[in-house]
Amino acid sequence: MNVIPNAAMPAVHTQGLSKIYDNGRGCRNITLTVGKGEAFGFLGPNGAGKSTFVKMLVGLVHPSEGAGSLLGHPIGSLEARRHIGYLPELYRYPEWLTGEEVMKQHAGLLGIRGAEAKIRVREGLDQVGIGRRGSDRVKQYSKGMQQRLGLACALLGQPEILFLDEPSSAMDPVGRRQVRELLLELKKQGTTLFLNSHLMEDVEAVCDRMALMLNGEMIREGSVTEMLKVKVRWRFKVGGFSPVLLDWLREESGLRVSWAEPQSGKADADVGDDWEKPVWLEAELEDENQAGRLNALIVEQGMTLYEAYAQREKLEDWFLQAVAGRDQRGERG
Amino acid sequence: MKTIIAATWQEMLRRKMLLITLVLTLLFMGVFWFIADTIALKGQSSSDLLARFERRGATLGLGFFFGGFVVAFLAIFSSFSVVSGEAEQGVLQSVLTRPIPRWKWYVGRWIGYVSLIGAYSLLLFAAIVCITAAHSGMTRDYGDMAVSLLLFLVAVPALVSASMLGSCLFSGIGNGVFMTMLYGAGWLGGMVEKVRSFLPVEPDTEQTLSRIGALLSLLMPADGLNRRMQYVLTQGAGESIPFLTGGNPPSNTFVIYSLCFTLFAFVLGLWLFKRKDL
Numbered sequence: 001m002n003v004i005p006n007a008a009m010p011a012v013h014t015q016g017l018s019k020i021y022d023n024g025r026g027c028r029n030i031t032l033t034v035g036k037g038e039a040f041g042f043l044g045p046n047g048a049g050k051s052t053f054v055k056m057l058v059g060l061v062h063p064s065e066g067a068g069s070l071l072g073h074p075i076g077s078l079e080a081r082r083h084i085g086y087l088p089e090l091y092r093y094p095e096w097l098t099g100e101e102v103m104k105q106h107a108g109l110l111g112i113r114g115a116e117a118k119i120r121v122r123e124g125l126d127q128v129g130i131g132r133r134g135s136d137r138v139k140q141y142s143k144g145m146q147q148r149l150g151l152a153c154a155l156l157g158q159p160e161i162l163f164l165d166e167p168s169s170a171m172d173p174v175g176r177r178q179v180r181e182l183l184l185e186l187k188k189q190g191t192t193l194f195l196n197s198h199l200m201e202d203v204e205a206v207c208d209r210m211a212l213m214l215n216g217e218m219i220r221e222g223s224v225t226e227m228l229k230v231k232v233r234w235r236f237k238v239g240g241f242s243p244v245l246l247d248w249l250r251e252e253s254g255l256r257v258s259w260a261e262p263q264s265g266k267a268d269a270d271v272g273d274d275w276e277k278p279v280w281l282e283a284e285l286e287d288e289n290q291a292g293r294l295n296a297l298i299v300e301q302g303m304t305l306y307e308a309y310a311q312r313e314k315l316e317d318w319f320l321q322a323v324a325g326r327d328q329r330g331e332r333g
Numbered sequence: 334m335k336t337i338i339a340a341t342w343q344e345m346l347r348r349k350m351l352l353i354t355l356v357l358t359l360l361f362m363g364v365f366w367f368i369a370d371t372i373a374l375k376g377q378s379s380s381d382l383l384a385r386f387e388r389r390g391a392t393l394g395l396g397f398f399f400g401g402f403v404v405a406f407l408a409i410f411s412s413f414s415v416v417s418g419e420a421e422q423g424v425l426q427s428v429l430t431r432p433i434p435r436w437k438w439y440v441g442r443w444i445g446y447v448s449l450i451g452a453y454s455l456l457l458f459a460a461i462v463c464i465t466a467a468h469s470g471m472t473r474d475y476g477d478m479a480v481s482l483l484l485f486l487v488a489v490p491a492l493v494s495a496s497m498l499g500s501c502l503f504s505g506i507g508n509g510v511f512m513t514m515l516y517g518a519g520w521l522g523g524m525v526e527k528v529r530s531f532l533p534v535e536p537d538t539e540q541t542l543s544r545i546g547a548l549l550s551l552l553m554p555a556d557g558l559n560r561r562m563q564y565v566l567t568q569g570a571g572e573s574i575p576f577l578t579g580g581n582p583p584s585n586t587f588v589i590y591s592l593c594f595t596l597f598a599f600v601l602g603l604w605l606f607k608r609k610d611l
Contacts, residue, residue, distance in 0.1 A: 019610075058430045060611040078432045086430040091423030096347035108336030109431040153427055 009072040011036045011161050011192035012057065016066035019052050027053045027216040029066065034209070036071075036160075039183070039193040041203035041224070043319060044213035050196045051089055053213070054163055057194070058086045070161060085159035087150045089166045089196070095139035099130055099149050102138060103156060110157045124152040129178055143170035151179065161192040168199060180205055200319060212322055220322060227318060233311045234285050235260055236294065239278040239304035249281075252297050255290060257283045278306055285310075334441040337433075341445025345411055351449065354407055361403075362460050365396055373468035389469035390567035396461035397566075401488070401559035404454050408492035409512045412446050414505030415497055420611050421505065435607050439497070443599065446493045451486055458485050462566075477565050484562035484588070488555040491595040492516070495553065498602035501609060520556040522549025526581065543581075550583065554591035557583040 012034035019026040027049030034040045044050045055061040057068060059076035073080035093102045100121055107117040125134040128148040133141075141149065147170045154162060168179040176199070183206045187193055197203050203210055204224060211221040220227065249257050260282035285291050291308065298305050345351050369392045374385050419425040429435060462478070465471060472478070495515065499508040525546035529539055550557040564582035 055426075055611070060426055060429060062608065062610060078434065081430055082432040084430065086427065088423050088426040091427055093427075094344065094424060096344065101343075105336060105340055106427070106431065108339075109428065109433055111432075150427065157431075 009036075009069075010034060011038065012040070012068070012070055012194060014057070014066065014068035014075075017053070017056060017063055017068050018065040019049075019056055019061055020064045025049070025052075025216065026064070027213065030218050032211065032218065032221070034192060034194060036192055037187070037190045038209060039187050039195065039207045041207035041210035042194065042196045042213065043200075043203060043210055045323060046198075048213040049216040050213050051165055052216075054086075054165055054194065054196055058084060058163055082157075083160045084163060085154035085157060085161070086163045087147075087154040087165060087167055089169075091146075091150055093138045093146065093149060093153075095137065098137050099125060099134040099141070099152075102149060103134070103152060106153045106156050112157070120156060124156050125149075127155065127182070128152045129175070144172060144175050147171055148175070151182075155186075159191065161194065162186065163194045163196075165196040166198065167195070168202065169197075176202070212319070214323055232285060234283050234291050234294070235307075235309055235311055236281045236283075236298065236305060237278050237307040238281055238298055239306055241279045241281075241303050245301060245303070246281075248301070249294075249297060253283075253290075253294055255283050255285065255294065257281055257294070278304075334433075334437045334444075337438055337441025338445040338448070341442050342449055345446075345449055350407070350411055351453065354403065354453065358403065358457060358460075361399060362464065365399070365461070366464055368392070368395060369464050369468040385469060389465060389471070392465045392469055393461065393567050394563060396465060397485075397559060397563050400454075400457050400461055400485070401556060404450065404457065404485075404488060405492055405516050405555050406513075407453065408446070408450050408489055409496050409516060410509065411450065412442075412493050412496040412500070413509040413512050414500055415442055415446075416500040416606060416609070417503060417508060418500065418505035420609075425611055429611060436603055439603050439606050443490075443493060443497060446497075447490050450493065451489050454486055454489055455482070458482055481562045481566035484558050484565065487588075487591060487595070488558045491553075491558070491591055491598070492555050494595050494598035494602060498598045498605070501602050501605040515553045516555060518549050519553030522546045522552070523556045523560050525549065526560075530581070550587070551590065551594075554583075554587065554594055557587055558591055561588060 010033045012032065014030055014032045017030045017032075018028045020028065025047070030053055042050050042054070052061060056063050057070065057075050059081055062076070068075040070080040071083050073083070097105070103121040103124055104117060107113070107121060112120060121134075125131060128151050130145065130148050130152065133145065138146065138149065147168065151164075151167060154164070164183075167183075168176040171179065180202055183193060183195070183202075187206065193206065195203060195207060207224050209221070209223050210227060211218050213219070246257065246259070258281070260280040283290075283294065285294075291310070295305055295308060372388050372392050372395075374381050374388055416425070429438065462471060492512075496508065496512050499511050499515075502508070503511055523546065525542055529542040529546060534542070561583040
């Protein structure tokens with residue numbers, strides 16, 4: 001596939017890209033476009049084919065069918081690889097080297113030498129929080145530290161497209177937050193991000209668009225907000241509530257109000273005959289005005305409103321719903 | 334490619350492979366010194382020339398019996414997991430997404446191993462020859478010396494090429510076992526040839542043993558090259574010590590076959606590596 005690069009060229013483009021292994025696994029017919037400067041999240045259960053797809057993009061796996069390009073250059077070509085940084089999912093760096101030496105080797109592979117290499121190595125190690133521990137051997141690094149080193153290596157060439165396969169899976173919460181902030185900063189600087197992650201909050205916080213893969217096929221694709229676009233569910237903790245008031249509330253408000261199970265950490269509400277005991281009500285509302293109207297009706301009837309809050313659907317819920325009921329090939333055959 | 338070659342040297346030095354080999358080689362050389370001294374004929378009589386010649390051959394035979402094994406195992410165990418092992422560990426994935434052609438990585442690694450093990454082999458050759466010369470004298474035929482050195486060195490690229498090819502096909506451990514057995518088969522081929530040369534057997538049996546020996550030597554020509562090298566270096570004196578260098582020395586055709594074997598293993602490995610999914 002010979003594509004001539006130009007300013008309007010997407011960062012990533014694939015057309016029917018497939019990789020079918022002998023055991024039938026892999027991924028099939030993936031057509032995808034990611035714009036320059038966009039942050040794209042790639043989701044899917046284990047064994048869905050996400051890593052295979054990314055490996056084709058970075059030139060590690062040869063496609064069975066289809067074609068793809070990075071910034072207009074055919075995937076796997078030297079020119080395409082000149083513009084990317086890649087953090088593999090399963091990786092280790094040579095244990096007998098120090099973090100700095102690993103970085104210097106990668107600088108050499110990128111053609112960065114001398115004083116510039118020294119500066120970039122130092123900056124890179126500082127950027128991911130390794131700092132002075134760069135002079136320690138890799139065998140003394142924890143998994144999280146190795147992941148930071150991997151990220152530093154991926155960023156070393158100041159890539160236009162950054163492919164990250166589970167970038168913070170081995171990190172502690174502080175490390176994850178740092179990585180997330182780093183990704184947001186890179187996004188602000190215009191780097192195209194392609195994020196394979198099981199950590200939904202990373203995808204939700206960083207990505208503009210996302211796709212869901214299942215059993216080697218891309219089953220959904222769209223913007224994160226669009227994919228999560230559902231009516232906001234509101235919850236109300238009400239005291240002095242009687243079951244007979246539920247129908248009245250529905251009639252007066254014209255909304256589908258229902259009993260709700262107490263959430264974890266909010267377990268003092270229950271539905272029962274004890275009128276004094278607070279209960280939880282739930283309703284899907286379009287905007288805050290409807291919530292205000294419902295509040296007013298509750299108070300108008302002499303009930304006590306203890307708490308009200310909007311409950312947005314999390315990406316994790318969306319993900320579970322999206323794959324629910326579908327056969328998954330998982331990690332086994 | 335310079336970065337890859339340097340990384341290979343750094344790996345061999347940092348993993349102490351070369352250091353351990355050098356220390357053990359020094360220990361062996363100490364022992365070899367006493368062996369050479371014990372074998373050597375004392376006194377300077379011209380009538381002892383033939384005996385001196387034979388004993389020099391025996392000393393060299395013992396030295397290179399060790400030398401052949403050490404070089405082979407160093408070449409095998411330093412490179413047996415270079416592709417599959419690094420792919421399994423995920424080291425290759427971050428390197429091969431850099432803007433370098435795959436062939437450069439493969440060739441760089443090959444040059445790195447061959448150059449360092451070749452340098453070690455050169456030192457080992459010089460040490461064995463010098464210790465032998467100190468006790469039993471040495472031929473002044475520098476042409477033979479140079480040819481035997483080349484034959485000793487040629488085994489290194491043959492072993493490294495086969496080992497790297499194997500690592501494109503098998504897992505790290507699997508290739509280690511495969512290469513050890515392959516080298517063992519070549520060594521056995523040489524032993525069969527040596528046994529044939531001194532065992533009183535019928536002509537038919539002798540012919541069959543000779544064929545088996547030749548076929549096994551073709552599987553991995555490193556030991557055959559070592560036998561040819563010793564034949565050139567001892568100017569045939571080794572034939573008097575059947576278990577070390579006895580039997581017919583491998584022919585010039587065998588040497589050419591060994592070069593073709595190396596080239597074939599190298600090119601096939603490179604071809605497979607370029608097509609390998611990582």
